[in-house]
Amino acid sequence: MSIVVFAEQRGGALRKITFEVISEGKRLATAAGDSLKVLLAGDNVSGLAEELKKFGPDEIAVVNSDKLADYTTESYAGVLTDYVKQENPSLVLLGHSAIGKDLAPRVTARLGAGLVSDCIEINYDGGDFSFIHPIYAGKAVATYKVNSAVKIATLRPNIFAMEEAEGAANVVDFAPEIAASRTTVKEVIQQAGDRPELTEADIICSGGRGLGNPEGFDLIEQLADALGAAVGSSRAAVDAGWRDHQAQVGQTGKVVSPNLYIACGISGAIQHLAGMGSSKCIVGINKDPEANILTVADFGIEGDLYKVVPALIEKLKEVNG
Amino acid sequence: MDFSYTEEERMMLQMTRDFAEKTVKPLAVESDREHKFPRDTVEKMAALGLMGVTVPPEYEGAGMTNICYSIAVEEISRHCASTGIIVSVNNSLACEPVKLFGTEAQKKKYLADMASGRKLGCLGLTEANAGSDAANVSTTAVLDGDEWVINGQKIFITNGNEADYCILIAQTDKSKGHRGLAAFIVDLDNPGFKVGTLEDKLGIRGSSTAELVFEDCHIPKENLLGELGKGFKVALVTLDGGRIGVASQALGIARAAIEDAAAYAKERVQFGKPIANLQAIQWMLADLSTEYDAARLLTHRAAYLKDQQLPYSKEAAMGKLMASELAMKAATKGIQILGGYGYTTDYPMERYFRDAKITEIYEGTSEIMRLVVSANILR
Amino acid sequence: MNIVTCIKQTFDTEAKIVIDNGQVSTQGVNLIVNPYDEYAVEESIRLKEKNGGEVVVVSVGGDKTQEALRYCLAMGADRAVLIQDPALEQADNLGCAVAMAKLISQMEYDLVFCGKEAVDDGAAQVPSMLAEKLDLPQANVLTALEIADGQATATREIDGGSEVLEMKLPAVLSAQKGLNEVRYPSLPGIMKAKRKELKVVSLADLELSAEDVAAKTELVAAELPPARKAGRVLSGEIDEMVAELVSLLKDEAKVI
Structure with missing residues (x-):
C-alpha cells in the first residue's frame, strides 16, 4: 500500500505546507509500512523534485503541462484523481491551505471517499x-474514522514538524489526460508587503478594540517589524473597519497556531480564543485587569499598550542588536 | 397556558438581539456621555420596521403583536436604554393614539409617516403643573374658523427636540376640567412652535427631553384627534400602552445589569476564588433573576391581553411597577457586585443605574402604578 | 436569475461547548444560520433584486432547521426546501452534498451559492462536493463577485493574497466574510416569511437510498481541548515587565 501526498506549488515555488505534509506522510508511511508517493503537478516543475527528495519519499510523480500553469480546480482535480486511481493508496494527504481546501473535497466527491479536513494529528494504530x-x-x-478504501485528509498548516528523511526518491513521469478548466485565472493579487501569511507565521502580533483607533495598528506593525511577525486582528477591530477581514483571527476568521501570539488590546472573547488557542506561547497586553486574555496568556502584562508596546519594541531592538 | 414563542417572536428576538449588539451597543457610551441623539440608529431601525411594530401594514407598520414589540424594546434597551425609549415613545405614545383614535385620513398621513419612521413622534402631555395630575393641563386650543390655535408649554417631552409630529393634549373648555381636554396632531414644522429648554438629565442621556412651546400655533381643524372632550381618555389609553414599552425598557436595563454582574462575578477573584462562589453573590443574582422572570411574565401578559383586545390597564401597571423597580434594584446590586469598578465609568453598570431611575418616574410614577392597581382591586 | 442557496444551521458562535458521552451536546444551545451562509444568502438576494428571478434556500437537517430556513425567507429569499430524513442524521458532508445535488439537479438555476465553510466542523467541503456532483465549475472563498451576461467574475481569497477567476454560469460559488454586509430581516420581512413556501422532502422523494448518502467518515469521539496551563501576569514597572517578558520569550519559551 502507499500513502500519496499532493505537493502544493504556486507560481513554480513549493509551499512550506508541502514539506509539513510530506513529513507527516513519511511518519505515517513508516508506521504503516507503506510507501510514500508524492504527486508534483504544474507547468515546468520537474526542478522542484530535488527539494522534495530531502523529505524521504519513495517516489515522486511529476506532471508537467501548460494547462497546469495556474491552479484551477477542475484540471488539478482530474490529475490527482487519476493518480489516486492508479496508485490506489490507503491515504491521500493535502495541506489545509487555499488550494488544498478547494481541491480535496472535489476529488473526494469524485472518488466517493471519506475526507477529514484540517487535521492536527493523524494516528496509525496498527x-x-x-x-x-x-x-x-x-x-x-x-x-x-474513515471507512472508505482511500482515506483523504487535509493537514492544518504550522502544526506538523518538517523533518528530513531518507527515501528512494525515484522521480517518474505521470502523464494523464488533463481536463480543461471551465474557470480561468484572470489575475493574482499578492498582498502588499513581505509579511508572512497569518496561517504560516511563526509569530503573530494582533490588535483589538483596545487600540482605540485604526492608527493604533501602526504600533502593532512596528512590533511585527521588530519580530518579523504577521499582523492579526480581533473581530471587534475588523468590524470597526480598522483592519481588513483577511487579518481576522477567530471563529469567523482564521485559525492560527504560531509559536508566539501577542495580543494587544484584545479582551479575549471566546470566539477569538478559539482561533488562536493552539498557539504555543501567548502573550496578552491589556489594561483591564479582568480581561480574559490575561487569564489565558502564558505571560500577561496588565498595562496601557501604548506604553508597554513601545517599550517592548525598544527592548527587542536592544536584544537583537 | 403556552409560554413558548411563536416563530415570528423568535425571529424578532434573534434579529433585535443581533441588531442591538452590533449597532446599538457600540454607540451607547458616547450617546450617554455626549447627550447625543442616535439619529443614524433611528434611521436603521426605521428601515427594519421597528418604529411601527404593531401598526397594520396598510399604514406602513409591521403588523406584529405587542409581545413582539415588548421583545424589541427590551433587546434594544439591553444595550442602550436611550435608544429603547426613543422606539417606545414613537410606537406607544405617538403611533398608538393615531391608530386607535385617528380618522382614515389621519392614519394615511400621520400614522404612516411615523410607523415607517419617515417622521418621529412624541406625546405632549406633561406640563409644569400637570404631571401625575394629567387633568390639570393648561395648554389651550381655541377654534378660529378652520384652524385650532394652540398656546401653552409642555415639559419633559421625550423625543421633543427631534420629533416631527406631536400628539398634543390641550384644553378646549377649561370649565369642564378633564372633560374639557382634547387631543390634536401637531406638525411641529410650524412658525407657532419652538423648542424651549433642553433638559440635562441623570440618565437616558442619549434621548432628547425638551420643553415644547406653542405660541399662537395654528393647526388645521381636522387635526383634532378623537372627539372633543375625550382628550383625557386618549391620554390614559395611550399611557396604558406606553407602560408596556417602559416596562420592556426596564427589563432590558435589568437584564443588562444582571448579565454583566454575573459575568463579572465569574471572573473576579477575591480570597483565591471567583466571587461567584460566594453565597452572598449567588443569592443576589438568584433573587434578581427570579424577579426579572416575574416582571417579564407580567409584562408579556399585559402585551398578550392587549393583543387579544382585552382590558390590560391593571396588568400593564403591574408590569411597569415591577420591572422598573427591579431595574433600579438590579443596577444597585450590580454596582455592589462590581464594587469600586461598578462605580466608575469604565463599566456600563453606573449607566444602567442612572438609566434605571427614570423608569420609575415617566409614563406614570411607581406611586401612580400602585394607584392604578389598587383602584382596580378596590373598585 | 434563479439562485439556489445552501445553508446549514449551526451553533451560535458564542455557544460554550459541552461534551456529553463523547459527543457535543446540543442541549440548550442557541442555533443560528451559519454566518458564512448568511453572506451567501445576502449576495443571492442582492443578485435577485438586481436581475429578477428567485432565491431558493436549501438545507439538510431536522425540524429545528426550519427556523434557520424561515430566517432566510425573512431576509428575502423566496422559498425554501428542507431535506429531512432519518438516514441523513449521521450523514457526513459528502452525504449532504449528494442529497442537495440531487435536489438541485431537479431545479432550474443559474447559480448555486454556499458559505465557504460552516463554523461547527470548519471542514469547507460541501461547496466543492456540490460542484463535483453537479458537474459545475466552482469558485470558493469569494470576497467580491460580479455577474454580467451569464459570466461570473469572482475574487477568491488565497494564501497571502487573492485571485480573480472567470467562469460561465451556472457555477457553484462560496462566500467569505467581506463579500457583503448582511442585512437583518425586517419586521415586514418576518411577517411575509410566514406565508412563504417551505417544503420538506425525504430521500425517497429525491429517489435516493440510504446507501447513496451513507457516511464515509464518522466522528468517533469529541473531547474538550486540554486546558492551557495557568499563565503568569507580570508585575513591576513597565521597563521591568518588558525586560522580564523578553527574557522569558527568549530563554524559557524559546519562541524569539
Whole structure:
C-alpha cells in the first residue's frame, strides 16, 4: 500500500505546507509500512523534485503541462484523481491551505471517499488511521474514522514538524489526460508587503478594540517589524473597519497556531480564543485587569499598550542588536 | 397556558438581539456621555420596521403583536436604554393614539409617516403643573374658523427636540376640567412652535427631553384627534400602552445589569476564588433573576391581553411597577457586585443605574402604578 | 436569475461547548444560520433584486432547521426546501452534498451559492462536493463577485493574497466574510416569511437510498481541548515587565 501526498506549488515555488505534509506522510508511511508517493503537478516543475527528495519519499510523480500553469480546480482535480486511481493508496494527504481546501473535497466527491479536513494529528494504530480535527474552531477536538478504501485528509498548516528523511526518491513521469478548466485565472493579487501569511507565521502580533483607533495598528506593525511577525486582528477591530477581514483571527476568521501570539488590546472573547488557542506561547497586553486574555496568556502584562508596546519594541531592538 | 414563542417572536428576538449588539451597543457610551441623539440608529431601525411594530401594514407598520414589540424594546434597551425609549415613545405614545383614535385620513398621513419612521413622534402631555395630575393641563386650543390655535408649554417631552409630529393634549373648555381636554396632531414644522429648554438629565442621556412651546400655533381643524372632550381618555389609553414599552425598557436595563454582574462575578477573584462562589453573590443574582422572570411574565401578559383586545390597564401597571423597580434594584446590586469598578465609568453598570431611575418616574410614577392597581382591586 | 442557496444551521458562535458521552451536546444551545451562509444568502438576494428571478434556500437537517430556513425567507429569499430524513442524521458532508445535488439537479438555476465553510466542523467541503456532483465549475472563498451576461467574475481569497477567476454560469460559488454586509430581516420581512413556501422532502422523494448518502467518515469521539496551563501576569514597572517578558520569550519559551 502507499500513502500519496499532493505537493502544493504556486507560481513554480513549493509551499512550506508541502514539506509539513510530506513529513507527516513519511511518519505515517513508516508506521504503516507503506510507501510514500508524492504527486508534483504544474507547468515546468520537474526542478522542484530535488527539494522534495530531502523529505524521504519513495517516489515522486511529476506532471508537467501548460494547462497546469495556474491552479484551477477542475484540471488539478482530474490529475490527482487519476493518480489516486492508479496508485490506489490507503491515504491521500493535502495541506489545509487555499488550494488544498478547494481541491480535496472535489476529488473526494469524485472518488466517493471519506475526507477529514484540517487535521492536527493523524494516528496509525496498527490497522487503521484515526484523524484528529478541531471542531467549533478549537472549542472541542474530535477523533474521526474513515471507512472508505482511500482515506483523504487535509493537514492544518504550522502544526506538523518538517523533518528530513531518507527515501528512494525515484522521480517518474505521470502523464494523464488533463481536463480543461471551465474557470480561468484572470489575475493574482499578492498582498502588499513581505509579511508572512497569518496561517504560516511563526509569530503573530494582533490588535483589538483596545487600540482605540485604526492608527493604533501602526504600533502593532512596528512590533511585527521588530519580530518579523504577521499582523492579526480581533473581530471587534475588523468590524470597526480598522483592519481588513483577511487579518481576522477567530471563529469567523482564521485559525492560527504560531509559536508566539501577542495580543494587544484584545479582551479575549471566546470566539477569538478559539482561533488562536493552539498557539504555543501567548502573550496578552491589556489594561483591564479582568480581561480574559490575561487569564489565558502564558505571560500577561496588565498595562496601557501604548506604553508597554513601545517599550517592548525598544527592548527587542536592544536584544537583537 | 403556552409560554413558548411563536416563530415570528423568535425571529424578532434573534434579529433585535443581533441588531442591538452590533449597532446599538457600540454607540451607547458616547450617546450617554455626549447627550447625543442616535439619529443614524433611528434611521436603521426605521428601515427594519421597528418604529411601527404593531401598526397594520396598510399604514406602513409591521403588523406584529405587542409581545413582539415588548421583545424589541427590551433587546434594544439591553444595550442602550436611550435608544429603547426613543422606539417606545414613537410606537406607544405617538403611533398608538393615531391608530386607535385617528380618522382614515389621519392614519394615511400621520400614522404612516411615523410607523415607517419617515417622521418621529412624541406625546405632549406633561406640563409644569400637570404631571401625575394629567387633568390639570393648561395648554389651550381655541377654534378660529378652520384652524385650532394652540398656546401653552409642555415639559419633559421625550423625543421633543427631534420629533416631527406631536400628539398634543390641550384644553378646549377649561370649565369642564378633564372633560374639557382634547387631543390634536401637531406638525411641529410650524412658525407657532419652538423648542424651549433642553433638559440635562441623570440618565437616558442619549434621548432628547425638551420643553415644547406653542405660541399662537395654528393647526388645521381636522387635526383634532378623537372627539372633543375625550382628550383625557386618549391620554390614559395611550399611557396604558406606553407602560408596556417602559416596562420592556426596564427589563432590558435589568437584564443588562444582571448579565454583566454575573459575568463579572465569574471572573473576579477575591480570597483565591471567583466571587461567584460566594453565597452572598449567588443569592443576589438568584433573587434578581427570579424577579426579572416575574416582571417579564407580567409584562408579556399585559402585551398578550392587549393583543387579544382585552382590558390590560391593571396588568400593564403591574408590569411597569415591577420591572422598573427591579431595574433600579438590579443596577444597585450590580454596582455592589462590581464594587469600586461598578462605580466608575469604565463599566456600563453606573449607566444602567442612572438609566434605571427614570423608569420609575415617566409614563406614570411607581406611586401612580400602585394607584392604578389598587383602584382596580378596590373598585 | 434563479439562485439556489445552501445553508446549514449551526451553533451560535458564542455557544460554550459541552461534551456529553463523547459527543457535543446540543442541549440548550442557541442555533443560528451559519454566518458564512448568511453572506451567501445576502449576495443571492442582492443578485435577485438586481436581475429578477428567485432565491431558493436549501438545507439538510431536522425540524429545528426550519427556523434557520424561515430566517432566510425573512431576509428575502423566496422559498425554501428542507431535506429531512432519518438516514441523513449521521450523514457526513459528502452525504449532504449528494442529497442537495440531487435536489438541485431537479431545479432550474443559474447559480448555486454556499458559505465557504460552516463554523461547527470548519471542514469547507460541501461547496466543492456540490460542484463535483453537479458537474459545475466552482469558485470558493469569494470576497467580491460580479455577474454580467451569464459570466461570473469572482475574487477568491488565497494564501497571502487573492485571485480573480472567470467562469460561465451556472457555477457553484462560496462566500467569505467581506463579500457583503448582511442585512437583518425586517419586521415586514418576518411577517411575509410566514406565508412563504417551505417544503420538506425525504430521500425517497429525491429517489435516493440510504446507501447513496451513507457516511464515509464518522466522528468517533469529541473531547474538550486540554486546558492551557495557568499563565503568569507580570508585575513591576513597565521597563521591568518588558525586560522580564523578553527574557522569558527568549530563554524559557524559546519562541524569539
